[in-house]
Amino acid sequence: MLSVLLLLTAAHADEGLSGQAFVPAPVAGHAVFDFRVGAGTTDLHHPTVCAEVAPVAWLSVEGCGTGSGFLHHGDQPDMAHFRARAASKTWRRGRSEVDARLGLGFAEIQSTADQAGFLFGEARTADPIEAAGPELSASAHGRWWLDQAFYATADLNVGAAHIPAAPDVMGRGGPVVPFASATFGFGF
Numbered sequence: 001m002l003s004v005l006l007l008l009t010a011a012h013a014d015e016g017l018s019g020q021a022f023v024p025a026p027v028a029g030h031a032v033f034d035f036r037v038g039a040g041t042t043d044l045h046h047p048t049v050c051a052e053v054a055p056v057a058w059l060s061v062e063g064c065g066t067g068s069g070f071l072h073h074g075d076q077p078d079m080a081h082f083r084a085r086a087a088s089k090t091w092r093r094g095r096s097e098v099d100a101r102l103g104l105g106f107a108e109i110q111s112t113a114d115q116a117g118f119l120f121g122e123a124r125t126a127d128p129i130e131a132a133g134p135e136l137s138a139s140a141h142g143r144w145w146l147d148q149a150f151y152a153t154a155d156l157n158v159g160a161a162h163i164p165a166a167p168d169v170m171g172r173g174g175p176v177v178p179f180a181s182a183t184f185g186f187g188f
Helices: 002-018 166-170
Strands: 033-040 048-056 059-065 078-093 096-110 130-145 151-162 176-187
Touching (some): 033 151, 048 176, 059 096, 078 130, 078 176, 096 151, 096 166, 096 176, 130 166, 166 176
Antiparallel strands (some): 033 048, 048 059, 059 078, 078 096, 096 130, 130 151
16 A cells, blocks of 8 residues: 555656646557566565556456466465456546456465466365465556656555365465465556
């Protein structure tokens, strides 16, 4: 939330300098691609990396995780997210805009190094190392346009996944796995 407030404050201060209204003019008529890095509650050893593509202004597809299996090969617990996000409300002022977004998709948890594929449903082995299930999330997604095509971005995301095999993989808890993340980056 602090990052969104900073983006709004910077944009408000910038408005009075030129006396002209700023109008973003992205290449496709809307923001198309975000790349963000930050921290999440499910893996404290590696940064969370998110890539988001928006085919239309109100709908995007996003993948977030630590990159286990291709950026690193650690044996720490990890959680990856694959979801569609819809903007339910957008506020604009000067160079800044903030979207309230709802997300629907699936998440994968793992207790050691990632294996290929996704295992949905109940545990299939006595000592499973990964599992997947549906997730819901809510986000505050802010942009501060640096020029007419490029912007700095911040995203605060909270949600929960229902992963039936989570207690077997994680060795604790129940099938509902809550999560939160804060990421920052750039886009066009």
